[in-house]
Amino acid sequence: MDINQDKKTLLLESALELIRDHGFHGTPVSMVAKHAGVAAGTVYTYFQSKDDMIKELYTYVKSQIYLEISSKDDPRLPFQSRFYALWKNMTGLYLAKPSFQRFMEQFISSPFNTAELQQSVDVWREWLELFFQQGIEQNVLRPLSPKILAIMVLGSIISQIRYLTYFNSKTQLMEEELGLIPQMVWDGIKRQELSDSYP
Amino acid sequence: MDINQDKKTLLLESALELIRDHGFHGTPVSMVAKHAGVAAGTVYTYFQSKDDMIKELYTYVKSQIYLEISSKDDPRLPFQSRFYALWKNMTGLYLAKPSFQRFMEQFISSPFNTAELQQSVDVWREWLELFFQQGIEQNVLRPLSPKILAIMVLGSIISQIRYLTYFNSKTQLMEEELGLIPQMVWDGIKRQELSDSYP
Amino acid sequence: MDINQDKKTLLLESALELIRDHGFHGTPVSMVAKHAGVAAGTVYTYFQSKDDMIKELYTYVKSQIYLEISSKDDPRLPFQSRFYALWKNMTGLYLAKPSFQRFMEQFISSPFNTAELQQSVDVWREWLELFFQQGIEQNVLRPLSPKILAIMVLGSIISQIRYLTYFNSKTQLMEEELGLIPQMVWDGIKRQELSDSYP
Amino acid sequence: MDINQDKKTLLLESALELIRDHGFHGTPVSMVAKHAGVAAGTVYTYFQSKDDMIKELYTYVKSQIYLEISSKDDPRLPFQSRFYALWKNMTGLYLAKPSFQRFMEQFISSPFNTAELQQSVDVWREWLELFFQQGIEQNVLRPLSPKILAIMVLGSIISQIRYLTYFNSKTQLMEEELGLIPQMVWDGIKRQELSDSYP
DNA sequence: AATGAATGAGCTTTCATTCAT
DNA sequence: GATGAATGAAAGCTCATTCAT
Missing domain, CATH: 1.10.357.10 (Tetracycline Repressor, domain 2)
Structure with a gap:
């Protein structure tokens, strides 16, 4: 649970950084995943959708x-x-x-x-x-x-x-x-x- | 020249209305064209790109x-x-x-x-x-x-x-x-x- | 007839030069027309199609x-x-x-x-x-x-x-x-x- | 790795056959994909572009x-x-x-x-x-x-x-x-x- | 004959999302 | 839970061709 929360937060922080530079639509899910060091599919373990x-x-x-x-x-x-x-x-x-x-x-x-x-x-x-x-x-x-x-x-x-x-x-x-x-x-x-x- | 300006303005106004409701990325070029009553390709007569x-x-x-x-x-x-x-x-x-x-x-x-x-x-x-x-x-x-x-x-x-x-x-x-x-x-x-x- | 032949030849030569540099598919009809100094539609007076x-x-x-x-x-x-x-x-x-x-x-x-x-x-x-x-x-x-x-x-x-x-x-x-x-x-x-x- | 190489080769061979008959520009990416039995987007898993x-x-x-x-x-x-x-x-x-x-x-x-x-x-x-x-x-x-x-x-x-x-x-x-x-x-x-x- | 704006089919490419492993 | 290859809908854009002027 703790680890999960950490990974979710990691994804959120990654998204935030990337959105700062590229905007919502310049930031694909795959880019967020890569930046967070996880696979693209993993994002969908923590969020229902983009x-x-x-x-x-x-x-x-x-x-x-x-x-x-x-x-x-x-x-x-x-x-x-x-x-x-x-x-x-x-x-x-x-x-x-x-x-x-x-x-x-x-x-x-x-x-x-x-x-x-x-x-x-x-x-x-x-x-x-x-x-x-x-x-x-x-x-x-x-x-x-x-x-x-x-x-x-x-x-x-x-x-x-x-x-x-x-x-x-x-x-x-x-x-x-x-x-x-x-x-x-x-x-x-x-x-x-x-x-x-x-x- | 006058007609062209009119059509360009028409496209701009169409885009503006649609962007108000759907945002930049919720507004495909084809939607702007349709709303303005022209073909999708026509947009590119007036603008180099989206x-x-x-x-x-x-x-x-x-x-x-x-x-x-x-x-x-x-x-x-x-x-x-x-x-x-x-x-x-x-x-x-x-x-x-x-x-x-x-x-x-x-x-x-x-x-x-x-x-x-x-x-x-x-x-x-x-x-x-x-x-x-x-x-x-x-x-x-x-x-x-x-x-x-x-x-x-x-x-x-x-x-x-x-x-x-x-x-x-x-x-x-x-x-x-x-x-x-x-x-x-x-x-x-x-x-x-x-x-x-x-x- | 003579003038027409000249314009046709002009188009052919324009096409040739452009194809040399850009290939068949890198050479739109409009480019040939522009290079020959005529309107795009005019090409179709001399040729049935590209x-x-x-x-x-x-x-x-x-x-x-x-x-x-x-x-x-x-x-x-x-x-x-x-x-x-x-x-x-x-x-x-x-x-x-x-x-x-x-x-x-x-x-x-x-x-x-x-x-x-x-x-x-x-x-x-x-x-x-x-x-x-x-x-x-x-x-x-x-x-x-x-x-x-x-x-x-x-x-x-x-x-x-x-x-x-x-x-x-x-x-x-x-x-x-x-x-x-x-x-x-x-x-x-x-x-x-x-x-x-x-x- | 082996499977990937196989699929890449499959795509290359498909492209080759189709290009033989239709030429580069008569062979859309979608056609290559279909011939290889994959979705169009899959081609871009193996190649950056056409x-x-x-x-x-x-x-x-x-x-x-x-x-x-x-x-x-x-x-x-x-x-x-x-x-x-x-x-x-x-x-x-x-x-x-x-x-x-x-x-x-x-x-x-x-x-x-x-x-x-x-x-x-x-x-x-x-x-x-x-x-x-x-x-x-x-x-x-x-x-x-x-x-x-x-x-x-x-x-x-x-x-x-x-x-x-x-x-x-x-x-x-x-x-x-x-x-x-x-x-x-x-x-x-x-x-x-x-x-x-x-x- | 000449024009060039308009058309729209068709292309390349992206990417959110799924799912077998 | 995690992976990442595969998917395919949907987007941006091009360009051969038409046609009213």
Whole structure:
């Protein structure tokens, strides 16, 4: 059972690495098997189909993100500190594991990602909404739906990562500017008088 | 020439619709041809290969977005009004043309999207950076790189659209909340004293 | 009629050049048309089909060879001189027009070349057999079937050409040896006591 | 390993038979597979591509010829006997395996046959050149390049086979004449006073 | 006669999946 | 459980040929 879990994880990690470089459709099952050092047929001992493997990959990556981020959060700290820590940990994780980011982006924009899936229960999303819920309850964040706050913040983190990925080489000078992004986002979501709204 | 352009556009639009529903790899060339009412071989009169068609699709969609958005911008208005108009027009365009959004998301997260492509010249990106440049020059926006501002704002718009796409049915109650998102983003990017930074 | 003939010849020559480099199946009709400066459809004004064009090419090349070689033969000379002249003119022609040789070789070894075709009437072959017939009648050649003599001699010429084509660069030293080949062939076919036959 | 070799050989033999009748381009991979009793995809387990299969076919046929002919040569016999045996064995092999001859002719006159390939190492060609080298060293053959002798002799054998293939039906009377061809060739290559050369 | 866009049959090739060993 | 050769549906693409202009 333990060994089996190890082999399954090995396959998932192999798939992740290959998908990072070649995309879903540039990554045949046989390539995943070879990279993991097993025979092609063996993949079907652990997954019902390639599609099934990709769906499990989604679950796997999300749970890895959840474990990594939630374990580093200290609820006893002031919320603003927790927010900056979340930002730092998320960007750190994605930069350390580009395969996570590449996979998630591809998955989300693929036909695998259905409305049902998005609305299904999900520990990571629940944790994240609870996180923002706490910010609201502590009167630190604007009293909006935590779901919306979560999406806005995660979206901004992805944008920053994407930027670093594509322009990294050219833009070391701007690194300090990039450090301002979480502050901008924080300024957007923190409790405050809303600016002159636009009718 | 005119007819040819029409047929090429017809093929592009057909591809866009089908890719929205089935993804790049769920959309064979034959399906695009059938949907456009031509023979499979005809596609190759207008595109060198399927990959070439997808790259042209990217150019096509970007130029459509550019035309739509830039034509609706009035530089004589105060910048904040222009910002809200941009937001409204972008979300309106993406909601009216879901195929545009689905395609762009898939393209960006696919292996088609290379670093070189991201760094190449692009009217739409240039227009967008000039837009934010003007906000900075008018002392309305924070003095950051317009590139970064553009990415943050576009990323947030995409996040909002994604949210609407997946949760729309359940969440009519939140619509007013969604209307607050551009205000949050505006609060994040407008010139102001930065909040207590986090060391 | 004259202009038409010119265009047909132009197409034939274009086809020949392209087939030399790319082979029958590497030479689409559209490529021939483009090379000749006409539209693809125009080819079908002059030929019923691509296969038909290839068959006409065979006739065309053979008649060109026939015209070239027969016009340079002087029946008043001693036969041995005529033989060496034939050899020289054939090798000269093939080296000057590699497209002729490449085409003929390909045609002969292709499914186009049927037994019927080989046995059909053919001015070039008839001229050639008459040539060797005269050698026999003049008691200079062995009294064999002129058909067989023709095939032996032509086959040897082809062999020599092939050798020059593939080993030319390396083998300038051997050129004088190559000059001995027609003498060897002459020694083989000239009237003489046959060597000790092998039972 | 043994089974795999068997199946590969089965595919090669199937391809050979079909190419004999239909030519390279009249023989789809699917036809080869069907003839061998396997699925189309299976061909790609043994060959990287159709082109690759054709190149392997060339190697295969040449090695078969080499094995057949070299095994039947007895170097202890007088050279003239060995020469006539070579002739007889070659014509016998080609007549017994017309697919060998058809394939080799097509291959040689196709774009597959490059100058590099012709100049590459090749056991069969080396054996053949050594064969003629021995004739020279035994003072039986003219002191020419063995390469040239090999080409001349092989070319003549091919010519004879071609003749038999196309005129066989009509020409039983000539069979005795055909038997004279190797004697003519022998007379051409054997050591002797060259005939009156032609300036 | 000439054009060249359109056609679609037919090809090569890939790859998810199966199953005898 | 593991293997990997075999499968065959399905894809991308080519190109001989047609036909409205």
